[in-house]
Amino acid sequence: MRIVTGDECGLLKECLPSLAKKKSAKTVDESKKSNIIVDEGIRRINNGERSCRRRGIVALTWTNTEEDREFSSLHLDGSVEVWERGHFDEDFGNYRFSRKFDNIFGDVVGDGGLDPMKRPLGFSQYSIEGKSMICAANTEGKVVLLDPTLENNQTANAVRSSFTVFQGSNNKSTKLGVTYPLASSMSVDEANHYVAMGGKERETVLWDLNTSQQVWKAKNLPPDAQTLLQPQVWPTAISFLKNSVFSNADGNIMAVGSAHNEVRIYDIRVKDAQAIRRPFAVTPFGLIEHRVTALCQSNAHTLVVGDAAGYLNAVDLRKLGKKARVKKSITTTVGSQGRFVGPVGSVQSVVKHYDSPVIAAVGLDRMLRVYDSENRKELACMYLKQRLKCVLVGRERMARGDDDSIVSENEGDIDQEDVVDDYVDSDLEGSVNENNEDDDDDDDGDDHSGSQDSQELSESESDIESEENSSASDDEDDAPPSGKRRKQ
Structure with missing residues (x-):
């Protein structure tokens, strides 16, 4: 299982x-007995580039998913x-730089550095007519459609089209003297070619990438019955649910x-004339205690929610109840x-593996963690030294057995011989070994040793009988002595 x-x-x-457990320990000082553990399962890809926060990575996506050949x-x-x-599949970290497209959004870098109101927000890959395309967006609400297969590295030719989501709005959102960018989250629906974006006090909107037109917009919850105030809106993570308990493979949730x-x-069936713009379910108060920062669908009925405090919660979608109005507010039974x-x-x-119940999570604690999404067991944990922003999971599968190891090449082979160990009782093991040693000593002797042993045995038996008779005659009330027992 390859993870970038x-x-x-x-x-x-x-x-x-798979190599996270294979660690090499080097002793620094024998007197202090302190060891430095070096993880062997990590390899840097861009070795020739210096680390710089100005070049921080915002998002990763596959542009050629066949055998994990290419990513952006x-x-x-x-x-x-x-x-x-690279061509050598047995080596990991063997990627070569192919091409680069500079400043796809235009004026991202200002006079004083990066403009926080126009910084990149994220991007994702989607296919149209069998061709791989990339949809990227920034915090200004600008969406750019990029062709990553172009070889001449010219940004003007690679950018196919662009449009602005929040039309007619200023490029700032000011509240109580604090300025916020227009957009704070984005996501791409690869099946329907939609892009969803939302920001502080701006509801989530859905745009068609083919026509560059808005097709759907969310609506806030009803106002509170007592205060007549509507709940605050600030989308920070968006995910399209596929093959869920509410939708089919096309996805409308x-x-x-x-x-x-x-x-x-939300139900986003835009082709339905009676499409519901309000959310039909929300998580109850107290289930999530901090700002939501990441969403991932692990299976048809489970949604993994990550927050700003480092909590990963698995929300059960099967416990979503029907919409009920109590004092003009929506309550649900999400567990x-x-x-x-x-x-x-x-x-x-x-991020979840495309066909296995395995998810990978990264965060500001500098750790890459791999989990089994069914039992929430941690399969691997790797320390990567820098604060991580994004993760990309390849198509190689990972076993979820008790040993938490990668599936071996010989696993599942019906022609493989089974190793069966004979059962040996621990209490009798010592006596069996002693008898075997005696037998080995007897076998090493000559042929006349058997007659000699039988003669000695008869003499010992006669001595034992004489001793028993003498002891019985001396005192009949006493217990018989514990003399040598006769060999069987």
Whole structure:
């Protein structure tokens, strides 16, 4: 199972959880008996580049998913880099730089450095007419469609089209003297070619990538019956649910995590004339205690929610109840399946393997953690030194057995011979070994040793009988002595 991570210093690393347990310990000082543990399952990809926060990595995506051959990285300066896997599949971390597209958003870098109102927000890959495309967005609400297969590295030719989501709005959102960017989250629906974006006090909107038109917009919950105030809106994480308990393979359900400690579930069937714009379910108060930072669907009925405090909660979608109005407010019965124990820093990204119940999570605690999504057991944990921002999981599968190891090549072979050990009782093991030693000594002797042993045995038996008779005649009331026992 190959995992690629990106951190805030611009470093790309490939990790193999199968090698996480194979560690080499080097003793620094024998008197202090302190060991430095070096993890062997981590390899840096961009070795020739210096670490720089200006080049921090925002998001990662596959551009060629066949055998994990090619992926792209989006950086804070607005550039997109494409990396190709080497020819030697047995070596990990063997990626070479292929091409680069500079400043795809335009004026991202200002006079004083990076403009926080226009910094890159994220990007994702989608296919149209059999061709791989990339949809990228920034905090200004600008969406760019990029062709990563172009070889001449010219950004003007690679950018196919662009549009602005929040039309007619200023590029700032000011509240109580604090300025916020327009957009704070984005996600791409690969099946329907939609992009969803939302920001502080701006509801989530859905745009069609083919027509560059808005097709759907969310609506807030009804106002409170007592205060007549509507709940605050601040989408911070968006995920499209596929093959869930509410939708089919095409996907018509969208989950939106908020900075106000809740997750809302929307029905986004835009072709339906009676489509519901309000969320039909929200997580109850207290289920999520901190700002939602990452969402990931682990199976048809489970949604993994990561927050700013390092908590990974598994929300059970099967416990979603019908909409009920109590004092003109929506209440639901969303329950939690449990928590993934481990992360202690803000969770930045959670990604599931495409066909296995395995998820990978990274965050500001500098740890890459791999979990079994069914029983929430931690399969691997790797320390990567820098604060991580995004993770990318390859197509190689990972076993979820008790030994938490990668599936071996011979596993499941019906022609493989079984190793069966004979059962040996621990109490009789010592006596059996003694008898075997006596037998070995007897076998090493000559042929006349057998007659000699029988003669000695008869003499010993006669001595034992005489001793018993004499002791019995002396005192009949006493117990018989514990003399030598006769060999069988």
